[in-house]
Amino acid sequence: MTPRKPLHLHVPEPSGRPGRETDFSYLRLSRAGELRRPPVATQAVATRDLAYGLVRVLDEDGRAVGPWASEIDPQLLRRGLTAMMKTRIFDARMLIAQRQKKMSFYMQCLGEEAIAIAHALALDPGDMCFPTYRQQGLLLARDDVDMVEMICQLLSNGRDPLKGRQLPVMYSYKRAGFFSISGNLATQFIQAVGWAMASAIKGDTRIASGWIGDGATAEADFDTALTFAHVYRAPVILNVVNNQWAISTFQGIAGGEGTTFAARGVGCGIASLRVDGNDFLAVYAASQWAAERARSNLGPTLIEWVTYRAGPHSTSDDPAKYRPADDWAHFPLGDPIARLKAHLIALGAWSEKEHEDAQRELELQVAAAQKEAESYGTLADGHLRSAAEMFEDVYKELPAHLRRQRQQLGV
Amino acid sequence: MNLTDQTSETTASAPRTPMTMIQALRSAMDVMLERDPDVVVFGQDVGYFGGVFRCTEGLQKKYGKSRVFDAPISEGGIVGAAVGMGAYGLRAVVEIQFADYFYPASDQIVSEAARLRYRSVGDFTAPITIRMPCGGGIYGGQTHSQSPEAMFTHVCGLRTVMPSNPYDAKGLLIASIECDDPVIFLEPKRLYNGPFDGHHDKPVIPWSKHPLGEVPEGYYTVALESASVFRPGTDLTVLTYGTMVFVAEAAAEETGIDAEIIDLRSIWPLDLDTLVKSVKKTGRCVVVHEATRTSGFGAELVALVQEHCFYHLEAPIERVTGWDTPYPHAQEWAYFPGPERVAAGFKRAMER
Numbered sequence: 001m002t003p004r005k006p007l008h009l010h011v012p013e014p015s016g017r018p019g020r021e022t023d024f025s026y027l028r029l030s031r032a033g034e035l036r037r038p039p040v041a042t043q044a045v046a047t048r049d050l051a052y053g054l055v056r057v058l059d060e061d062g063r064a065v066g067p068w069a070s071e072i073d074p075q076l077l078r079r080g081l082t083a084m085m086k087t088r089i090f091d092a093r094m095l096i097a098q099r100q101k102k103m104s105f106y107m108q109c110l111g112e113e114a115i116a117i118a119h120a121l122a123l124d125p126g127d128m129c130f131p132t133y134r135q136q137g138l139l140l141a142r143d144d145v146d147m148v149e150m151i152c153q154l155l156s157n158g159r160d161p162l163k164g165r166q167l168p169v170m171y172s173y174k175r176a177g178f179f180s181i182s183g184n185l186a187t188q189f190i191q192a193v194g195w196a197m198a199s200a201i202k203g204d205t206r207i208a209s210g211w212i213g214d215g216a217t218a219e220a221d222f223d224t225a226l227t228f229a230h231v232y233r234a235p236v237i238l239n240v241v242n243n244q245w246a247i248s249t250f251q252g253i254a255g256g257e258g259t260t261f262a263a264r265g266v267g268c269g270i271a272s273l274r275v276d277g278n279d280f281l282a283v284y285a286a287s288q289w290a291a292e293r294a295r296s297n298l299g300p301t302l303i304e305w306v307t308y309r310a311g312p313h314s315t316s317d318d319p320a321k322y323r324p325a326d327d328w329a330h331f332p333l334g335d336p337i338a339r340l341k342a343h344l345i346a347l348g349a350w351s352e353k354e355h356e357d358a359q360r361e362l363e364l365q366v367a368a369a370q371k372e373a374e375s376y377g378t379l380a381d382g383h384l385r386s387a388a389e390m391f392e393d394v395y396k397e398l399p400a401h402l403r404r405q406r407q408q409l410g411v
Numbered sequence: 412m413n414l415t416d417q418t419s420e421t422t423a424s425a426p427r428t429p430m431t432m433i434q435a436l437r438s439a440m441d442v443m444l445e446r447d448p449d450v451v452v453f454g455q456d457v458g459y460f461g462g463v464f465r466c467t468e469g470l471q472k473k474y475g476k477s478r479v480f481d482a483p484i485s486e487g488g489i490v491g492a493a494v495g496m497g498a499y500g501l502r503a504v505v506e507i508q509f510a511d512y513f514y515p516a517s518d519q520i521v522s523e524a525a526r527l528r529y530r531s532v533g534d535f536t537a538p539i540t541i542r543m544p545c546g547g548g549i550y551g552g553q554t555h556s557q558s559p560e561a562m563f564t565h566v567c568g569l570r571t572v573m574p575s576n577p578y579d580a581k582g583l584l585i586a587s588i589e590c591d592d593p594v595i596f597l598e599p600k601r602l603y604n605g606p607f608d609g610h611h612d613k614p615v616i617p618w619s620k621h622p623l624g625e626v627p628e629g630y631y632t633v634a635l636e637s638a639s640v641f642r643p644g645t646d647l648t649v650l651t652y653g654t655m656v657f658v659a660e661a662a663a664e665e666t667g668i669d670a671e672i673i674d675l676r677s678i679w680p681l682d683l684d685t686l687v688k689s690v691k692k693t694g695r696c697v698v699v700h701e702a703t704r705t706s707g708f709g710a711e712l713v714a715l716v717q718e719h720c721f722y723h724l725e726a727p728i729e730r731v732t733g734w735d736t737p738y739p740h741a742q743e744w745a746y747f748p749g750p751e752r753v754a755a756g757f758k759r760a761m762e763r
Contacts, residue, residue, distance in 0.1 A: 201496075
């Protein structure tokens with residue numbers, strides 16, 4: 001008998017670590033304009049090249065090229081750009097407020113702004129997103145969600161619409177198509193499919209959009225969502241935001257090594273795209289394509305958005321301990337704000353001066369909203385909701401045992 | 412037996428038809444699918460086939476595939492999709508084929524369905540009903556016999572219900588579907604076809620020979636959080652639910668101990684007043700359930716009785732339960748807390 005070689009376990013390892021620069025060739029990027037744009041009525045198996053390649057529109061010079069480039073009103077692009085700028089300013093100010101202990105916790109979406117914002121602009125009113133904690137852009141892209149109210153949630157103050165029950169950033173805005181954020185991972189992905197199934201059962205025209213990060217695709221709810229979405233041809237967009245990092249764990253540990261997350265969709269019979277998530281035009285075009293498929297009863301689309309988590313996972317994280325400190329600067333897909341800005345300037349629809357003016361104006365807006373929200377109290381100054389409210393909404397009506405417990409607390 | 416306490420007014424005079432618990436549950440879903448266009452029913456094998464226990468037989472044909480349909484073998488997916496449907500505004504009634512299979516859905520039940528109203532301050536709710544057959548006595552072995560009610564009663568935001576007969580099963584299921592809170596609806600499968608008193612060697616008695624197998628055909632409810640005094644008595648109080656209601660009844664007849672049997676029906680939140688009133692009257696209490704003993708719901712019942720009735724007790728509270736072992740296959744009658752074990756519990760409670 002031939003002697004057998006001892007087996008060994010493979011544990012994926014990122015190419016970059018503190019003191020060692022990342023080799024980003026693992027991303028296997030396509031050139032802008034390289035990938036085809038199939039008709040929306042395509043078969044899942046026919047999207048194989050799109051699930052392994054990378055849909056991109058903006059080239060190095062800020063021009064929109066290729067079949068995914070479409071005529072977009074520059075007014076909409078300016079709106080997208082300013083919403084991204086507003087989101088970045090909002091995040092930066094809230095991080096400082098967290099360090100000042102006005103709130104317990106914060107999560108920014110630095111570097112990923114294009115995904116939620118371009119996607120939000122591609123959806124219709126009434127559509128329902130089931131986000132993760134890093135899609136604040138879905139709310140900040142809208143004009144009908146008051147920043148003051150959002151900041152009150154972050155500060156857990158007397159005007160927190162969630163009555164201090166939820167961690168900061170776990171917003172809930174049914175009226176704005178934003179499902180309550182849970183805090184545990186992946187659960188919302190199958191719920192998005194259920195919501196979409198309900199819309200189809202009722203003969204409605206609204207669609208759902210589910211969100212998940214690369215790390216949480218390893219949860220069962222991810223695979224379950226793909227199965228249910230495919231089986232019932234649910235009108236849902238399944239978004240995987242691959243920002244390369246789940247706290248300290250790189251995307252190879254979630255199963256991304258040597259393959260793509262979009263490829264999972266193809267295997268499940270779902271039309272799938274892998275898209276440059278830092279390319280506002282590509283995000284908008286791919287979101288529109290997927291939304292049209294859903295609205296036409298063609299079923300789900302899975303989209304992997306390739307991006308980079310430029311900041312720490314949360315205010316409790318220090319990425320310098322596990323990845324190169326300047327990693328984002330070398331990320332080949334760049335900064336979504338800088339890229340859209342360059343495109344608009346190339347179009348003649350924006351200027352450095354307008355950009356500076358917009359930046360200043362947005363900073364004033366966010367600062368004013370923060371000032372007003374803080375006037376209603378912060379976690380630090382103790383202007384919180386009454387503890388008596390903790391017993392409400394456990395059930396629709398207060399049951400006898402909770403009434404007794406509230407009496408015991410003496411509130 | 413008290414058939415009409417806390418039930419809707421229309422039932423007292425409504426004509427009744429003999430039904431098994433399976434037929435009663437099916438009738439409840441039929442009534443609600445008819446009354447409320449937002450009710451949908453799905454789960455493994457529930458569509459064309461009508462469920463492995465036939466509880467949904469004929470419903471797909473009557474209401475169409477978009478309202479009654481088969482689901483993939485994924486309990487997490489079934490409950491997760493039901494939560495999403497609840498967020499949309501539907502009332503999903505889902506079947507977990509055996510209560511022993513709910514574990515993959517734990518996150519969706521505990522972290523999602525149970526807390527959605529709370530965490531969103533009512534912005535979103537999950538008015539779902541999760542049906543699951545439970546309990547042993549059918550040679551189901553350790554994966555088709557469990558009674559996991561205590562797993563659910565420990566979770567704030569859930570309602571946990573277990574009927575013991577066709578009349579209650581239908582009225583409680585309708586009340587559960589109409590309830591805006593998520594409800595875990597446990598169905599003692601050994602009671603599906605007849606009242607079972609634990610004497611497994613005796614011929615099966617069908618529901619058609621029992622008054623509680625007489626069920627109104629139309630709409631009625633049995634209120635949640637309402638226990639029934641299943642058998643009035645004066646010697647001691649039995650706090651129980653599901654299959655053990657009939658086992659306790661047999662033990663009372665066989666010992667001649669005049670036990671007052673309280674069928675909780677709603678396990679949590681429960682009808683504390685009925686329970687306390689009975690124990691204060693009899694001064695003795697035996698807690699009986701089929702589930703494993705340690706940290707079982709019986710422990711909560713013992714604590715509640717101690718908190719609310721301590722100065723009325725004349726003897727320590729007795730517990731009769733399944734053993735702290737997995738449910739064995741061939742030895743299931745040694746595991747099942749049958750009439751002899753319950754009778755022994757009664758005697759201990761009476762001796763002091």
